[in-house]
Amino acid sequence: MSKIKLTTVAFKGTAEQETQLRQVLDEIKSSAHPSVMTALQRAQAIYGYLPIEVQSIIADEMGVSLEEVFGVATFYSQFTLNPQGSYAFGVCLGTACYVKGSGDVVAKLEECLGLKDGETSSDGKYSIASTRCVGCCGLAPVMTVNNEVYGKLTVKDIPDIVAKYKAM
Amino acid sequence: MALVNVKINNIPVQVEEGKTILEAAKLAGIKIPTLCYLKGVNEIGACRVCVCEVKGARSLVAACVYPVNEGMEVFTNTPNVRASRKATVELLLSNHNKACLSCVRNNNCELQTLSSDLGCDATKYEGVKSDASKDESTPYLIRDNSKCVLCRRCSAVCKEYQSVAVIGANGRGFDTHIACAFEKPLAETACVGCGQCIVACPTGALSEMEEIDDVLNAINDPSKRVIVAAAPSVRVGLGEEFGMPIGTNVEGKMVAAMRRLGFDDVFDVNFGADLTIMEEGTEFLNRVKNGGTLPMITSCSPAWIKFCEHNFPDQLDHLSSCKSPQQMFGAVCKTYYAEKLGMDPKDMVVVSIMPCTAKKFEKGRGNQNAAGVPDIDFALTTRELAKLIKRAGIIFDELPDEQFDNPLGIFTGAGLIFGATGGVMEAALRTLYEIVVGKEAPSLDFNEVRGTEGIKEAEYDLAGKKVRVCVASGLANARKIMEDVRAGKSQYDFIEIMSCPGGCVNGGGQPIKSAFVRNNKDIKAERAKSIYAQDAAMKMRKSHENPAVQQLYKEFLGEPNSHKAHEILHTKYVPRQKY
Numbered sequence: 001m002s003k004i005k006l007t008t009v010a011f012k013g014t015a016e017q018e019t020q021l022r023q024v025l026d027e028i029k030s031s032a033h034p035s036v037m038t039a040l041q042r043a044q045a046i047y048g049y050l051p052i053e054v055q056s057i058i059a060d061e062m063g064v065s066l067e068e069v070f071g072v073a074t075f076y077s078q079f080t081l082n083p084q085g086s087y088a089f090g091v092c093l094g095t096a097c098y099v100k101g102s103g104d105v106v107a108k109l110e111e112c113l114g115l116k117d118g119e120t121s122s123d124g125k126y127s128i129a130s131t132r133c134v135g136c137c138g139l140a141p142v143m144t145v146n147n148e149v150y151g152k153l154t155v156k157d158i159p160d161i162v163a164k165y166k167a168m
Numbered sequence: 169m170a171l172v173n174v175k176i177n178n179i180p181v182q183v184e185e186g187k188t189i190l191e192a193a194k195l196a197g198i199k200i201p202t203l204c205y206l207k208g209v210n211e212i213g214a215c216r217v218c219v220c221e222v223k224g225a226r227s228l229v230a231a232c233v234y235p236v237n238e239g240m241e242v243f244t245n246t247p248n249v250r251a252s253r254k255a256t257v258e259l260l261l262s263n264h265n266k267a268c269l270s271c272v273r274n275n276n277c278e279l280q281t282l283s284s285d286l287g288c289d290a291t292k293y294e295g296v297k298s299d300a301s302k303d304e305s306t307p308y309l310i311r312d313n314s315k316c317v318l319c320r321r322c323s324a325v326c327k328e329y330q331s332v333a334v335i336g337a338n339g340r341g342f343d344t345h346i347a348c349a350f351e352k353p354l355a356e357t358a359c360v361g362c363g364q365c366i367v368a369c370p371t372g373a374l375s376e377m378e379e380i381d382d383v384l385n386a387i388n389d390p391s392k393r394v395i396v397a398a399a400p401s402v403r404v405g406l407g408e409e410f411g412m413p414i415g416t417n418v419e420g421k422m423v424a425a426m427r428r429l430g431f432d433d434v435f436d437v438n439f440g441a442d443l444t445i446m447e448e449g450t451e452f453l454n455r456v457k458n459g460g461t462l463p464m465i466t467s468c469s470p471a472w473i474k475f476c477e478h479n480f481p482d483q484l485d486h487l488s489s490c491k492s493p494q495q496m497f498g499a500v501c502k503t504y505y506a507e508k509l510g511m512d513p514k515d516m517v518v519v520s521i522m523p524c525t526a527k528k529f530e531k532g533r534g535n536q537n538a539a540g541v542p543d544i545d546f547a548l549t550t551r552e553l554a555k556l557i558k559r560a561g562i563i564f565d566e567l568p569d570e571q572f573d574n575p576l577g578i579f580t581g582a583g584l585i586f587g588a589t590g591g592v593m594e595a596a597l598r599t600l601y602e603i604v605v606g607k608e609a610p611s612l613d614f615n616e617v618r619g620t621e622g623i624k625e626a627e628y629d630l631a632g633k634k635v636r637v638c639v640a641s642g643l644a645n646a647r648k649i650m651e652d653v654r655a656g657k658s659q660y661d662f663i664e665i666m667s668c669p670g671g672c673v674n675g676g677g678q679p680i681k682s683a684f685v686r687n688n689k690d691i692k693a694e695r696a697k698s699i700y701a702q703d704a705a706m707k708m709r710k711s712h713e714n715p716a717v718q719q720l721y722k723e724f725l726g727e728p729n730s731h732k733a734h735e736i737l738h739t740k741y742v743p744r745q746k747y
Contacts, residue, residue, distance in 0.1 A: 003299070003343045004351055052350050056747050065333030066747055067323075067357075070349035074338045081350075 094133030363676015420569020438579030440497030498543030549677030
């Protein structure tokens with residue numbers, strides 16, 4: 001099976017977002033070098049991710065097939081098919097964090113949330129994303145949840161942190 | 169075009185400027201192996217199988233995309249080149265499901281040939297294989313990624329020939345795989361089922377959904393009367409599966425083989441084609457007379473119909489309501505012929521042999537069951553018929569030439585030429601001219617609509633009324649025509665559209681020729697030539713002259729487009745989603 005992670009979260013795009021996307025696409029189409037890549041980048045800036053509803057509009061407007069758009073979206077790691085959860089768990093897998101055991105932290109988090117790295121729960125509340133170095137190796141291993149930073153973590157800390165967000 | 173002097177393995181050749189090393193080498197009598205290259209469609213230099221040494225170049229170059237220039241010296245067979253090609257193919261084999269003996273493409277596989285030609289050790293590198301899935305969601309096609317070499321020939325033809333582009337490369341690096349957008353199964357996409365990806369595939373990663381065993385079971389069931397009929401193009405393709413030259417007409421041997429396979433009646437879908445002309449021609453004249461929707465567009469090609477439903481759901485009124493020749497044939501078998509035999513159509517099994525994979529989809533569409541049972545039970549490709557013949561131990565080239573059975577095996581040259589792009593239009597014109605003008609057309613050869621160009625147009629004078637016609641093959645061409653139709657800019661009255669470039673002779677169910685053959689020969693033109701030659705030699709060349717068709721109307725249907733004809737021979741279309 002493919003390693004591509006498709007979202008199970010229902011699309012909640014607004015009319016304003018679509019208007020904005022269509023404006024952006026008009027702008028790209030009239031530029032000197034219209035490219036699907038640019039369209040995807042701008043769309044992701046609007047929606048935070050690239051669901052089929054958004055990629056279909058890009059395909060229609062850019063005059064390419066949906067599969068071609070999807071091929072680009074799944075080639076580059078900068079694009080994501082999943083929305084960030086309301087509580088976005090990010091675990092650093094940079095070198096320092098990794099040697100201090102952040103791999104186990106991710107595994108525990110996956111277990112507690114019932115999600116795999118890169119996935120978002122279908123109610124849209126929680127997501128897990130492993131990240132590159134977040135720049136505070138002194139706190140390794142580091143996890144962020146939205147703007148909260150948790151440092152010097154151990155696997156034992158995870159259930160309590162998860163419980164805190166589940167209670168919110 | 170200016171000529172440049174190059175040397176291939178020290179052999180001097182003069183080549184047009186801009187040609188590739190691959191083409192120059194062919195002129196010097198050298199075949200450089202290729203894998204991903206398909207001329208004009210997939211020229212991406214990705215697989216590195218065609219690498220060569222060029223004097224003065226830093227590294228090996230891909231011959232398929234590297235243009236020659238004056239004084240260039242190329243070496244295609246050095247130790248360095250041989251080692252590189254061999255390692256490339258061995259690495260491909262390391263990630264390949266090597267179940268060759270039971271593979272659908274055993275003995276007709278370009279990877280197998282490369283491995284053998286390059287002296288590869290197929291098990292040299294053993295390691296992790298990329299995850300491979302199998303898509304069997306459609307009734308017409310199997311995609312088995314464990315056999316895929318990621319050459320992208322399939323996605324290139326899907327996009328370039330057909331403008332369908334539902335398969336392509338997803339993911340990156342080792343996880344790269346050919347699939348549909350959002351990993352949907354093919355059946356949930358706008359795939360039209362044309363099968364051009366199958367005939368472009370170098371390996372067994374793409375193949376038709378076979379119905380061979382179903383047909384064998386039906387033949388072995390004594391309670392069933394099993395009828396077989398082949399489309400026009402099958403007779404000029406089938407011989408290739410038995411080593412005969414491209415386009416060899418094997419009609420007589422095909423009939424003999426079908427009889428020996430145990431079919432009860434050996435008929436011809438050409439009969440259905442002649443019938444189509446009667447119905448479609450009459451429908452066209454009625455539309456002209458009554459101000460119906462014009463241009464009217466032919467409906468013989470099921471992949472075209474599905475394409476139209478997905479991409480132009482607002483334009484379905486332009487489609488002729490006629491069933492395709494296959495479906496008309498099946499419908500007549502299960503109504504008229506069953507009645508003649510005094511049998512229940514439920515005990516009849518109608519098998520069609522088609523140059524087409526989309527026919528496997530068409531037979532399962534709604535509104536294709538005139539007698540309350542499916543008009544067609546099984547639709548085999550030309551390739552599947554060849555397998556049936558081989559499995560039965562029939563020595564094909566030693567067979568005598570035999571004739572089709574009566575009455576549904578009678579056909580005219582007009583029905584026969586349906587196999588080539590422009591054939592339906594020409595057949596229609598032969599009959600329309602005579603109906604409208606009241607005498608035979610000055611020439612029965614309507615050369616303007618013949619030939620393999622993707623879009624052809626012509627204008628004919630039918631008793632003072634100008635009829636503007638267009639013929640398109642390849643769905644990318646059809647899309648251009650349809651955009652004009654949608655915009656109200658189309659100047660045509662009557663349009664023929666065939667999904668596959670060159671028409672059914674080049675269908676997705678026809679024998680698979682290697683890229684080397686495809687790149688150097690015009691397969692569709694050679695097969696079409698053979699069809700036109702048979703037509704030219706026929707006594708009956710106009711559909712309305714077909715005595716069996718005349719008898720069918722007299723005894724059963726009344727007249728073309730009658731209420732009964734509508735019930736049995738016409739159908740409806742449904743708008744479909746693009747995504």
